[in-house]
Amino acid sequence: MDTNVGTIDRMLRIGSALVVAGLYAGGVISGTWALGLGVVSGVLLLTGAVSFCPLYRLIGVSTCPVDSTA
Template sequence: MKANVGGIDRILRIVLGLALIAMTLAGFIGVWGWIGVVPLLTGAIGFCPLYPLIGFSSCPVKR
């Protein structure tokens, strides 16, 4: 797995994932809020499995 999620993208994914999980635990949203685990994990590991399928990468090119 080659990293394909850049810095700002990673931060946004982690914040969104944590927010969804927190709202689910607090009872503000239903069970679907557990989908926040997906952006949390992709942000934490720096790899999004959808990006290679669409030919996108937000990670800066290393030379």
């Protein structure tokens, strides 16, 4: 599986997932918002961890730097 999520993109995805987890733990968000944001955050955390986003593949986007030696 090729990677299509670059380093900065990974950091933003993982960071935003951690922010949402912190908001939930602090009681700032709850109910339906927590469920919806939890699902989105889980997807962001997973795609950030494995450096691959299926949606990026579908639309032909990659945030990884281009290897100029190829």
